Amino acid sequence: xxxxxxxxxxxxxxxxxxxxxxxxxxxxxxxxxxxxxxxxxxxxxxxxxxxxxxxxxxxxxxxxxxxxxxxxxxxxxxxxxxxxxxxxxxxxxxxxxxxxxxxxxxxxxxxxxxxxxxxxxxxxxxxxxxxxxxxxxxxxxxxxxxxxxxxxxxxxxxxxxxxxxxxxxxxxxxxxxxxxxxxxxxxxxxxxxxxxxxxxxxxxxxxxxxxxxxxxxxxxxxxxxxxxxxxxxxxxxxxxxxxxxxxxxxxxxxxxxxxxxxxxxxxxxxxxxxxxxxxxxxxxxxxxxxxxxxxxxxxxxxxxxxxxxxxxxxxxxxxxxxxxxxxxxxxxxxxxxxxxxxxxxxxxxxxxxxxxxxxxxxxxxxxxxxxxxxxxxxxxxxxxxxxxxxxxxxxxxxxxxxxxxxxxxxxxxxxxxxxxxxxxxxxxxxxxxxxxxxxxxxxxxxxxxxxxxxxxxxxxxxxxxxxxxxxxxxxxxxxxxxxxxxxxxxxxxxxxxxxxxxxxxxxxxxxxxxxxxxxxxxxxxxxx
Amino acid sequence: xxxxxxxxxxxxxxxxxxxxxxxxxxxxxxxxxxxxxxxxxxxxxxxxxxxxxxxxxxxxxxxxxxxxxxxxxxxxxxxxxxxxxxxxxxxxxxxxxxxxxxxxxxxxxxxxxxxxxxxxxxxxxxxxxxxxxxxxxxxxxxxxxxxxxxxxxxxxxxxxxxxxxxxxxxxxxxxxxxxxxxxxxxxxxxxxxxxxxxxxxxxxxxxxxxxxxxxxxxxxxxxxxxxxxxxxxxxxxxxxxxxxxxxxxxxxxxxxxxxxxxxxxxxxxxxxxxxxxxxxxxxxxxxxxxxxxxxxxxxxxxxxxxxxxxxxxxxxxxxxxxxxx
Numbered sequence: 001x002x003x004x005x006x007x008x009x010x011x012x013x014x015x016x017x018x019x020x021x022x023x024x025x026x027x028x029x030x031x032x033x034x035x036x037x038x039x040x041x042x043x044x045x046x047x048x049x050x051x052x053x054x055x056x057x058x059x060x061x062x063x064x065x066x067x068x069x070x071x072x073x074x075x076x077x078x079x080x081x082x083x084x085x086x087x088x089x090x091x092x093x094x095x096x097x098x099x100x101x102x103x104x105x106x107x108x109x110x111x112x113x114x115x116x117x118x119x120x121x122x123x124x125x126x127x128x129x130x131x132x133x134x135x136x137x138x139x140x141x142x143x144x145x146x147x148x149x150x151x152x153x154x155x156x157x158x159x160x161x162x163x164x165x166x167x168x169x170x171x172x173x174x175x176x177x178x179x180x181x182x183x184x185x186x187x188x189x190x191x192x193x194x195x196x197x198x199x200x201x202x203x204x205x206x207x208x209x210x211x212x213x214x215x216x217x218x219x220x221x222x223x224x225x226x227x228x229x230x231x232x233x234x235x236x237x238x239x240x241x242x243x244x245x246x247x248x249x250x251x252x253x254x255x256x257x258x259x260x261x262x263x264x265x266x267x268x269x270x271x272x273x274x275x276x277x278x279x280x281x282x283x284x285x286x287x288x289x290x291x292x293x294x295x296x297x298x299x300x301x302x303x304x305x306x307x308x309x310x311x312x313x314x315x316x317x318x319x320x321x322x323x324x325x326x327x328x329x330x331x332x333x334x335x336x337x338x339x340x341x342x343x344x345x346x347x348x349x350x351x352x353x354x355x356x357x358x359x360x361x362x363x364x365x366x367x368x369x370x371x372x373x374x375x376x377x378x379x380x381x382x383x384x385x386x387x388x389x390x391x392x393x394x395x396x397x398x399x400x401x402x403x404x405x406x407x408x409x410x411x412x413x414x415x416x417x418x419x420x421x422x423x424x425x426x427x428x429x430x431x432x433x434x435x436x437x438x439x440x441x442x443x444x445x446x447x448x449x450x451x452x453x454x455x456x457x458x459x460x461x462x463x464x465x466x467x468x469x470x471x472x473x474x475x476x477x478x479x480x481x482x483x484x485x486x487x488x489x490x491x492x493x494x495x496x497x498x499x500x501x502x503x504x505x506x507x508x509x510x511x512x513x514x515x516x517x518x519x520x521x522x523x524x525x526x527x528x
Numbered sequence: 529x530x531x532x533x534x535x536x537x538x539x540x541x542x543x544x545x546x547x548x549x550x551x552x553x554x555x556x557x558x559x560x561x562x563x564x565x566x567x568x569x570x571x572x573x574x575x576x577x578x579x580x581x582x583x584x585x586x587x588x589x590x591x592x593x594x595x596x597x598x599x600x601x602x603x604x605x606x607x608x609x610x611x612x613x614x615x616x617x618x619x620x621x622x623x624x625x626x627x628x629x630x631x632x633x634x635x636x637x638x639x640x641x642x643x644x645x646x647x648x649x650x651x652x653x654x655x656x657x658x659x660x661x662x663x664x665x666x667x668x669x670x671x672x673x674x675x676x677x678x679x680x681x682x683x684x685x686x687x688x689x690x691x692x693x694x695x696x697x698x699x700x701x702x703x704x705x706x707x708x709x710x711x712x713x714x715x716x717x718x719x720x721x722x723x724x725x726x727x728x729x730x731x732x733x734x735x736x737x738x739x740x741x742x743x744x745x746x747x748x749x750x751x752x753x754x755x756x757x758x759x760x761x762x763x764x765x766x767x768x769x770x771x772x773x774x775x776x777x778x779x780x781x782x783x784x785x786x787x788x789x790x791x792x793x794x795x796x797x798x799x800x801x802x803x804x805x806x807x808x809x810x811x812x813x814x815x816x817x818x819x820x821x822x823x824x825x826x827x828x829x830x831x832x833x834x835x836x837x838x839x840x841x842x843x844x845x846x847x848x849x850x851x852x853x
Binding site for chain 2: 233
C-alpha cells in the first residue's frame with residue numbers, strides 16, 4: 001500500500017506557465033495523448049521508485065511476469081507464458097515467453113528476472129517498501145534460459161501476485177558496475193511494454209512513444225506526454241483550452257467548475273471508486289489516546305456526515321474500516337459511529353478526563369487534554385478538516401493545535417512517530433486486502449503501523465489469514481478483523497473518495513474497469 | 529535642538545498630502561489590529577439578564593461557556609461588536625456565500641465570515657511587520673554603529689560580513705529555515721529579522737562614518753566621554769532619521785514576505801487567519817468567488833502602498849536637498 005497525502009497533493013511551488021504560448025503551437029497530432037501529472041517523478045526505475053506518479057508511467061514501459069485482468073483481477077500471463085505452483089504453495093515456476101525483446105532489441109530472458117530479484121534483495125539498493133514483500137522468498141533460481149523458480153519459506157496467499165508482479169529491469173542495461181540507485185538509466189528506462197521512453201524534459205514533461213518491438217496489439221495512441229503541473233486550477237484551465245486530454249479533478253471542480261454544456265461536449269467525466277480511504281490516526285503512545293474510550297469519543301465528536309456533504313460535496317462514502325468498501329472483506333454489519341458529543345463527553349468522563357479545575361479544559365491527574373494535530377501543508381482538505389475539529393473539540397474542553405509541515409518533513413515526523421494525531425490516506429491499488437503492513441504489531445517500529453496499534457487477536461488473524469488459501473474463510477477472518485478495528489478505533493476512519501477524471505472526447509472506448517482506466521485500449525476518434 | 533529637528537520633519541511631512549493619507553491608513557490599520565477582538569467577536573461586550581451583568585468578551589464565565597448568546601433564546605440586554613462572528617467559527621450551511629446582509633464581505637469555503645477573518649488577519653500582518661523590523665533594525669543599528677564608529681579593520685571585517693550576508697537570497701533562506709524549524713509566526717519573524725538587517729547596518733555605518741568626525745563628537749571625546757556614551761547619546765540620535773525611512777519600507781516588504789509565505793503554506797498555522805493565507809485558501813474558488821481573492825489582495829495592496837507612501841514622505845521630509853526647502 002502506498003501512503004498518500006490526503007486527497008490531493010499540491011506541492012508548495014507555483015508553476016509559472018506561459019499561458020498564451022500553446023495557442024501558437026501547430027495543429028496537434030491526434031494520436032498524441034496529453035496527461036496531467038501533479039508532480040514530477042523522482043526516478044523511472046521501477047525498483048527504487050516510491051511515488052504513485054512514477055508507477056503510473058512505469059506501468060506503460062515495464063512489464064511483469066503476470067498481470068491482472070482489468071475487470072476481474074484474475075491473474076493472467078504477461079511475460080510468463082504459464083506457471084506451476086507446488087502443492088505446498090511454496091515453489092512457483094514460471095515459463096517465460098520466448099522471443100520477447102527489450103525496446104533496444106536485446107532478448108528478455110531468465111537472467112533479467114534473477115538480476116532484478118537480486119537487486120531488490122541487495123541491501124545497497126534503496127527500496128525498503130518493496131523489500132517487505134519479498135522477505136519470505138528464500139531464493140530465485142534460473143532453471144534454464146526461459147524458466148525461473150521462486151521458493152518461499154512459508155505459504156502466503158498473495159505469493160503469486162508478488163513474485164509474479166515483481167518489477168523486472170534489463171540486466172544488460174543496469175549491470176554495468178554503476179551504482180544502481182543513481183544509474184543513468186533510471187532517467188532513461190528500457191522496457192518491454194507497449195510504450196518506450198522518448199524524452200524527459202526536467203520540470204516540464206516526460207514523453208513516451210509506441211514501442212515498435214511490442215509483441216501485443218499496437219495501441220492507437222502513438223505518443224503520450226505527461227505534463228507536470230502542480231497547481232490544479234492551472235491544470236484545469238489548460239484542460240479546458242485543450243492542452244491536456246486527461247486529468248484527475250478535485251471534488252469542487254467536479255461539482256462547480258466542470259458542469260457547463262461546453263465542457264461536457266468536450267470531455268467525458270468519469271467517476272469510480274478504487275480501494276483507498278482517508279483517516280485520522282491517533283498515536284497510541286501518547287497519554288491521551290492510549291485509552292480506547294478516548295479514541296472512540298474523538299470519533300463521536302467528528303461530524304463525518306456533514307463534513308462529507310459540505311466540504312466534499314457528498315461525493316464519497318463514510319467507511320468503518322480499511323477494506324475496499326464494495327469488496328467482500330468489508331464488514332457491512334458495522335455502522336459508522338454517529339456524531340454524538342453527549343456520548344463523547346460521557347466516554348471522556350469514564351476515562352477520567354473531566355474539567356476538575358474549572359478552566360474550561362479537560363484534565364486528568366493534573367494533565368490538560370491539549371494535543372497537536374500534524375498535517376502536511378499540501379493538503380487543503382486536512383487544513384479545513386482540522387480547523388473544523390479544533391472548533392468542535394474546544395466546545396467539549398479539548399485543546400488542539402494544528403501544525404502543518406512540508407510533505408517531506410511531515411512524512412519524517414510521522415515515520416519517527418513524533419506526532420499526536422494526523423490525517424492521511426492509504427490506497428491499495430491492486431485490491432490485495434492484506435492488512436499486515438499497516439496493522440501488524442511487528443510493523444510499529446520503522447513500519448507503516450506508526451500509530452502503534454497492537455492487538456493480540458488482530459495479529460493472530462493477520463498471520464493466519466496470510467496462509468489461508470480459501471477465500472471464503474479469509475473473508476470471514478477479515479470481517480472479524482474489521483470489527484476489532486471498529487471497536488478499538490485506532491483510526492477514525494473517514495471516507496473513501498471516488499477517483500474523478502475528465503477525459504477528452506477525442507477518444508473512444510474510454511472504459512472504466514475495476515482497476516481504473518487504461519488508455520492503451522482507447523481509440524482515436526477520426527478527426528472531425 | 530533635536531525637538532526642533534523632528535518638528536521640522538513633521539512640518540515638511542505634512543505638506544505631502546499623499547504621505548499624510550498613507551499615515552492615516554497605517555494608523556487605522558494599527559487600530560483595527562489592536563482592537564480586532566473587540567471589532568469581530570461572537571460574544572457581546574455586555575449582557576444584562578435577570579439582574580446580572582456580564583461582560584462575556586472580557587471575562588470567562590463558567591455558566592456562559594459554549595452558549596451562543598446571539599440566539600434569541602438568551603433574552604436580555606446585549607451589546608454586540610460590529611461584526612458578530614469570530615474568525616474561527618464555521619458554518620457549513622453557508623459556504624462561499626457572496627457579500628450580503630448577513631456577511632458583509634461574504635464567507636469562505638468553511639462558511640467563516642470573511643470580514644472577521646480580515647480583521648483578525650490584520651493582526652498577523654501588522655504584528656509581524658513591526659516585530660520583524662524591530663529585530664532587524666536593532667541588529668542593523670548594533671552592527672552598523674560598531675563598524676562605523678570604530679572604522680579601520682573592524683569596519684573592513686564587518687563590511688565584508690555584511691556583503692556575504694547580502695549574497696544570500698533571503699526568500700529561499702527563509703523557506704529553508706522554515707522547513708527545518710517548522711513553520712510558525714515566531715520563526716517567520718525571527719528569520720526575517722536575522723536575514724534583512726544588512727541594509728540598515730550599511731545606512732547606520734555610513735551615518736556614523738560621517739558623524740564621528742563632526743565637532744561635537746570630537747569635543748565629547750576630548751572631554752573623556754566613553755565610547756558607549758558617545759554612540760548612544762551623540763551619534764545615534766542624529767543617524768536615526770534615514771533608519772526610520774528604511775524601516776518604514778521594511779515593514780511594507782515584510783508584510784509582503786509574510787503574505788507570500790502564507791500563500792505557500794509556510795506562514796501562520798490554521799485556523800489563524802492572515803491575509804496571505806486567506807488568499808492562498810481562496811485560489812481554488814477564483815472563478816466563482818471573486819470576493820475571496822479580491823478582498824485580501826486589495827487589503828495587502830492598500831497596506832503596502834500606505835507604508836510606502838509614508839516612507840517616501842519621510843524620506844523627502846528629512847532630505848535637506850528636497851525641493852520644498
